[in-house]
Amino acid sequence: FEIQIIGFAKQIGDIADGASGVLEFCGIALLLTGLAVYWYCRSIRFTMLPIVCSLTSLVWQFGTLRLLGYGLDPLAVLVPFLVFAIGVSHGVQQINFIVRGLAHGKTTEQAARESFTGLLIPGTLALITAIVSFITLVLIPIPMVRELAITASIGVGYKIVTNLLMLPVAASLFTFTKEYAEKAMLKREERSRWLHALARVAEPRNAIIAVSIAAAIFGLSVWQSRGRVIGTLQPGAPELRPEARFNRDAVAISEGYDMGLDWLTVVFEAPPDSDRNVAIGAFVDDFAWRMSNIPGVMSVDSYANQLRLYNEGYNEGSPKMSVVPIDPMNYAGLNAEIARLRGYMNKDASMTAAHIYLTDHKAQTINGVIRAAKEFRDTHRLENVKVRLAAGNAGVQAAINDEVEKSELPMMLYVYAAILILVFLAYRDLRAMLACCMPLAVGTFIGYWFMKELQIGLTVATLPVMVLAVGIGVDYAFYIYNRLQLHLGEGATIYQAMEKALAFEAMATIFTAITLALGVVTWSFSPLKFQADMGKLLAFMFIVNLIMALTALPALAVVLERILPRKSRAHVSEILSHPVDKIGIPGRRG
Incomplete structure (x- = not known):
């Protein structure tokens, strides 16, 4: 024989056990992130x-x-570690800027100053956008x-201080030799040689x-993502894996017995003292019979069933x-007995x-x-009786799905x-927008297509994602468009400006994405x-x-420049007007 255990307490216990293991994944992510940053900069400091x-x-x-009285539930427990990955990724951009300055003969303080001014606008824009995206989640009444x-939002807000202000200030206190910076730049340029080919997308x-291909992919992804499901797509507890x-146990019990673990309760509201109104019993009986013939309904247990x-x-x-x-009298007598049941x-x-x-509890x-x-x-009305939807765990899930949609x-x-x-406030340019x-x-829309193919429904967990x-x-x-705008403001052509922007930012941007991905990909092994x-x-x-930022963005910027040619130099914010080194293309010395 086999013992099978189900129920709310067992489900919550398994979820708690799974959530307790998140620290292991976060520790692995921290280690991988540290190794990746060291591989990029070759410096412990x-x-x-x-x-x-x-x-x-x-x-x-x-x-x-803690001061606000909030804790971390299984959904929010991952957020601090996502915020950590965001911070490290912005820190990599700062390091990229500082090392380049050191390689061109700057002192650590000068390089840190230029890193601060050069990344303040794109970094602030990026973090404010992240904060806005988090704040919009408040719209969901869950x-x-x-x-x-x-x-x-709190975590990302602090990133503006720690990663855009604290990091360059702390870096300015260190001392690095020019030999280290030159070696680091040489290693970086060796890794970046293939960017010559990538820069050709701006021709x-x-x-x-490239824009035509992106448009075709956009149309295909929109088409393929049609009919994506709001809600869960797998049986069993949605918080746990199917093999949990x-x-x-839940699937075995539902298949072997005439009982489902997911139920939906419909309430019929009538005026007070309706215990002699026999029409209510017939109305509920009719409803129960009709619902029992709906696909996905295992059984119906209703007030009318108890009357029978x-x-x-x-x-x-x-x-x-x-x-x-x-008969009203018989009906009232039976009600007196049924009322003892809960x-x-x-x-x-x-x-x-x-x-x-x-x-x-599948969405379908x-x-x-x-x-x-x-x-x-x-279609069925009974005077003074209202049909209320819906309680039960499936009813709650239906309400959640409705709010998500x-x-x-x-x-x-x-x-x-x-x-x-x-973007408009920073660059005053429709092309940038x-x-x-x-x-x-x-x-x-590619993400929606990905969700559909992997049978990931749009839920309270995936909508925030x-x-x-x-x-x-x-x-x-x-980051890329900021450099592009700067070079355009110096008088470069759109192709020259994009080539320089990619040469400066592409490698750091690629590494930024890898850092972010490393920070979250370990979650995919979670038991939840x-x-x-x-x-x-x-x-x-x-x-x-x-991929879109390194291909579609440069190509679209060039096409927009041809469709809407500039009548004057690009607008450059005063904070970006500090002296900058003439940045060459990776692999071109001198």
Whole structure:
């Protein structure tokens, strides 16, 4: 024989056990991030600098959460480590700038000053956009998601201080030899030789081809992402993996017995003292019969079922009497007995219920049952009786799915609007607004396509990921376009400016994306399914947005320059007007 255990307490216990293992994955991510940063800069001090600054902001974040009375639930427990990865990625940009300055003969203080001024605008834009993307999550009226939004917003806000201010100040206190800087630059340029080929995407003919390919991919991803599911797609507890013991037990019990672990309760609200209104019993009986024939419904246990059972029992068990009584006195007498049971009615029958047990909690199943219940409510009316939807875990899941569906589009629009406004304020250029946002839109729909192919539904765990992927993914665009705008302001042609921008930023941007992906990809091994889905989706979106920033953005910038030629030099913010070195293309010395 085999012992199988299910129930709410067992489910919560398994979730808690899975959440306790998140520290192991975060430790592995921290180690991988540290090794990757060292491989990039070949300096223990430069490796420790972004890590210590990011950990400092984490300490501040945890302290602030404690003061505000917030904790970390299984959904929000991953956010601090995502924020840590964001901090390290911005720290890599600072190191890239400082090492380049040291290689050109600057002192550490001079290099740190230029890093601060050169990255203040793109870094601030990127972090503010990330904060806005987190804040939009507050629109979802689900406490767990709102707590996640507050936790993340606090952490990213502190990054502006620790990574854009503290890091260059701390770096200015170190002393590095010019030999180290030259070796680091030489190693970096050796890794960057292939960027010559990448820079060719900014050639007019290649740019048109690249934009056409991006447009085709955008159209294909929009088409393929149609019909994506709001809600979960797997049976069992959605928080756990399908192979988890709880889910295997749940499936075995639901298959072997006429009972489902997922139920949806519909309530019938009537005026007070309705215990003699026989029409209510017939109305609930009709509803229960119709719902029992809906695909995905395993069984229905309702107030009308109890009326049938008690009526048969009080008539010597005669099957003929398994009906809803029509005599008011008999009806009231049975109600007095049924009221002693919990979950079917209150004492005066002003509220009765039907419990619908489902085969699973898949979005398709829940949506079909909710749709059928609403159809019954709209087509069958009983005077002074209201049909209320819906309680039970499936009813709660249906309400959550409804809120997620309603919140998705407004949240995305708010994030994109914030990006457009920030880009316009920084660069005063319509071309910049289009060049920064259009590649992100392509990446977003590729992400939806990815979710559909991997059977990842849009839930309270994955919707924040899609919103955050936009808010964080725009970092790459800001850093690259910032350099482009600077070189255009110096009088370079669009191709020359893009070639220099990619030469300066591409390698650091690639490494930034890798750092972010390393920080979250370890989540995919979590025993909690929603954490694994978040990890896979975030890592995928970081890489997709990187590819879009290195290909579609330069190509689109060149095409827009030809469609909307400039009448004067590009607008450059005063903070970027400090003297800059003439940056050559990797591999070209002198």
